[in-house]
Amino acid sequence: MKFFVDTADIDAIAELNDLGMVDGVTTNPSLIAKSGRNILEVTKEICGMVKGPVSAEVVATKADDMIAEGRKLAAIADNIAIKVPLTWDGLKACKVFADEGRMVNVTLCFSPNQALLAAKAGAAFISPFIGRLDDIHVDGMELIQDIREIYDNYDFETQILAASIRTPNHVAESARIGADVITAPPAVIKSLASHPLTDKGLAAFMADWEKTGQTIL
Ligand code: G3P
Numbered sequence: 391m392k393f394f395v396d397t398a399d400i401d402a403i404a405e406l407n408d409l410g411m412v413d414g415v416t417t418n419p420s421l422i423a424k425s426g427r428n429i430l431e432v433t434k435e436i437c438g439m440v441k442g443p444v445s446a447e448v449v450a451t452k453a454d455d456m457i458a459e460g461r462k463l464a465a466i467a468d469n470i471a472i473k474v475p476l477t478w479d480g481l482k483a484c485k486v487f488a489d490e491g492r493m494v495n496v497t498l499c500f501s502p503n504q505a506l507l508a509a510k511a512g513a514a515f516i517s518p519f520i521g522r523l524d525d526i527h528v529d530g531m532e533l534i535q536d537i538r539e540i541y542d543n544y545d546f547e548t549q550i551l552a553a554s555i556r557t558p559n560h561v562a563e564s565a566r567i568g569a570d571v572i573t574a575p576p577a578v579i580k581s582l583a584s585h586p587l588t589d590k591g592l593a594a595f596m597a598d599w600e601k602t603g604q605t606i607l
Contacts, residue, residue, distance in 0.1 A: 394414040460492070
């Protein structure tokens with residue numbers, strides 16, 4: 391399973407990238423706003439750091455305007471994935487981009503039927519939002535399972551990019567179900583290394599080691 395990091399924070403991307411944890415990056419208008427940076431500048435910088443796909447999202451709502459914005463974003467670098475919302479206009483833009491051979495990430499997916507439409511429109515990635523479904527007491531993981539089954543039934547090549555990942559369980563469950571990619575904030579990716587029994591075990595080892603009076607170096 392591939393790991394994309396869901397941020398426009400250059401330092402956070404660099405730290406994870408150095409560890410080989412970054413197969414791509416996703417951004418959205420909220421993350422660009424949080425970065426305080428110009429979208430074109432920060433996206434170019436990210437594309438220079440990361441080899442894999444870097445999603446940059448259009449902000450227009452009409453297909454023609456999305457297409458113009460998407461082409462401008464795609465001109466930033468070869469590894470741009472143009473991100474469009476899962477609306478009828480977004481699907482129209484997706485089809486145009488796909489026919490031009492461009493990578494498209496269709497975002498804000500909340501139902502299996504939306505995912506089906508995105509695949510038929512030629513999306514490279516579909517982004518189902520797990521956490522936001524959990525927020526309204528709908529099982530986000532069930533959506534990932536449904537999309538996996540539908541895509542496998544018909545050999546769709548669109549990759550399932552599990553998004554709105556908030557917890558380590560979301561990551562493990564996405565991997566178990568067979569999502570192709572997860573995108574998560576840097577803090578969630580780093581939290582995957584933590585386990586209370588690891589901390590407890592390490593503390594016990596350190597206490598016993600101290601009693602030996604030894605050093606290794
Ligand atoms: O990739 C989509 C993601 O940024 C949304 O996450 O936590 O705002 O629902 P969240």
